[in-house]
Amino acid sequence: MATTRTQTNVVLVDGVRIPFMRSNTEYRELTSYDLARMAVKALLDKIGIDPGAIDWVLMGSVIQNVNTPNVARDAALAAGIPNTVPAFTISQACISANRAITDGMDLIRTGQAEVVLAGGTESLTDVPIRFRKRFRLKLIEAQKYRKPTDYLKFLKRLKLSDLLPEIPAVAEFTTDRTMGEDCDMLAARIGISREEQDQYALRSHQLAAKAIESGLLKDEVWPVQVPPTMKTVERDNGPRGDTSLEKLQKLRPAFIKPHGTLTAGNSSFLTDGAAMTLIMSEEAAKRLGITPKAYIRDYVFTAQDPYEELLLGPAYATPRLLDKTGLSLKDIDVFEFHEAFAAQILANLKLLASDTFAREKLGREKAVGEIPMEKFNTLGGSLSLGHPFGATGARLVTTAANRLIREDGQFALVAACAAGAMGNAILLERYPQ
Numbered sequence: 001m002a003t004t005r006t007q008t009n010v011v012l013v014d015g016v017r018i019p020f021m022r023s024n025t026e027y028r029e030l031t032s033y034d035l036a037r038m039a040v041k042a043l044l045d046k047i048g049i050d051p052g053a054i055d056w057v058l059m060g061s062v063i064q065n066v067n068t069p070n071v072a073r074d075a076a077l078a079a080g081i082p083n084t085v086p087a088f089t090i091s092q093a094c095i096s097a098n099r100a101i102t103d104g105m106d107l108i109r110t111g112q113a114e115v116v117l118a119g120g121t122e123s124l125t126d127v128p129i130r131f132r133k134r135f136r137l138k139l140i141e142a143q144k145y146r147k148p149t150d151y152l153k154f155l156k157r158l159k160l161s162d163l164l165p166e167i168p169a170v171a172e173f174t175t176d177r178t179m180g181e182d183c184d185m186l187a188a189r190i191g192i193s194r195e196e197q198d199q200y201a202l203r204s205h206q207l208a209a210k211a212i213e214s215g216l217l218k219d220e221v222w223p224v225q226v227p228p229t230m231k232t233v234e235r236d237n238g239p240r241g242d243t244s245l246e247k248l249q250k251l252r253p254a255f256i257k258p259h260g261t262l263t264a265g266n267s268s269f270l271t272d273g274a275a276m277t278l279i280m281s282e283e284a285a286k287r288l289g290i291t292p293k294a295y296i297r298d299y300v301f302t303a304q305d306p307y308e309e310l311l312l313g314p315a316y317a318t319p320r321l322l323d324k325t326g327l328s329l330k331d332i333d334v335f336e337f338h339e340a341f342a343a344q345i346l347a348n349l350k351l352l353a354s355d356t357f358a359r360e361k362l363g364r365e366k367a368v369g370e371i372p373m374e375k376f377n378t379l380g381g382s383l384s385l386g387h388p389f390g391a392t393g394a395r396l397v398t399t400a401a402n403r404l405i406r407e408d409g410q411f412a413l414v415a416a417c418a419a420g421a422m423g424n425a426i427l428l429e430r431y432p433q
Contacts, residue, residue, distance in 0.1 A: 009282035010105045011292035015398025016043045017275030018224045020236045020386035023124040026226055027272040032061055033068045036075035036121035039274035042222035047278055051080050055113035057087035058104050060096025060120030060390035063127050093419035096120050097393030102299045104279050114284040119276030122388035127168050134162045174306045180255035182310045184262045187343035194261040197342035198248040201266035201383050208380025209241025216379055220398050238386040266342040271386030275394035294401040294428040298325050306421035311344040313423020314415035315351040319368045321425040329369040333409025336400040338392055338416035339381035404430040
């Protein structure tokens with residue numbers, strides 16, 4: 001006999017992150033494991049939940065340390081999560097934490113869990129640097145050597161260039177283009193000027209600096225003591241509240257030279273950091289006496305053409321999620337979009353407001369609509385706060401939930417693009433307080 005399952009409401013209890021640091025600064029001695037451990041501990045301390053109540057730990061991580069390929073498990077154990085709690089690590093480029101949260105949501109919806117810790121971690125200071133392929137093959141071959149004379153073979157056919165290290169590049173494997181190059185071409189194709197990009201970057205930095213100074217981020221950024229000196233780090237070091245349009249306009253093109261429009265000032269920077277959320281079924285929250293911040297109502301993932309639409313995930317994911325939930329842009333009170341580049345954000349906003357894009361790419365007669373900037377990324381974004389690849393999604397969701405409460409809104413929409421031409425959108429609804 002067929003049975004029906006009652007839809008389980010999934011709630012976001014809270015989220016927290018350690019301060020995001022520009023790479024090779026305060027966290028330069030640490031690994032993604034260390035950052036994740038500190039973020040998990042911060043979340044447990046903030047909420048005060050018994051670690052034994054957690055059913056699963058899920059984390060996003062992109063540039064992984066070879067010693068901790070399942071960093072979620074290692075960090076969870078180090079932070080005091082019981083060894084009976086399973087954990088796994090997810091890699092889906094810049095939407096890895098988004099996937100951790102939505103996978104946790106599905107575990108709860110399908111009855112496989114009630115309480116899930118989901119987030120992400122990234123150290124872009126501690127990247128794996130490899131020997132070149134020919135030298136790696138020689139090292140593998142050397143494992144079979146038995147006699148001292150065998151080692152004479154080691155240098156045969158090796159060149160000095162074979163000893164040079166391979167440093168990972170933020171580039172698409174499919175297209176062999178950096179994301180910055182792709183975004184520069186996108187800006188030229190869609191018509192996003194250098195001045196527009198610099199204006200948006202200035203907005204992001206000014207809003208982030210204002211949010212920090214006024215204490216609006218205090219609830220979601222947890223101070224940490226950083227080994228080995230145990231120096232206390234309390235705030236992000238990315239925002240530049242003292243920048244100006246004049247300073248930004250003096251920066252040279254960073255990717256396509258000399259005529260590109262993307263610079264270090266209007267692009268997100270390499271960042272170290274970790275962020276975590278605690279999600280659970282509404283029934284579990286009631287049983288534990290916890291008042292959540294928001295319902296996590298629904299989500300979508302998208303994929304586009306990596307040659308032409310690498311950074312357009314929000315333009316595709318946003319209308320799909322709105323259609324799926326029966327909402328329109330007018331119903332959304334809070335927007336939190338990932339800012340990979342100023343040009344990327346402006347391109348997605350422009351296409352969402354375009355009738356031509358709607359007809360040609362979305363199969364709609366009319367544009368999705370214009371997003372009011374007074375509702376959009378009002379506390380800054382990845383351009384200013386930073387972008388640890390595996391962790392950004394957890395920051396976005398946490399900020400969106402806090403804004404819903406502070407701004408007395410009902411619905412929040414989180415959206416992001418990712419390498420591989422993928423996208424994600426998540427819908428939150430404020431929990432009755």
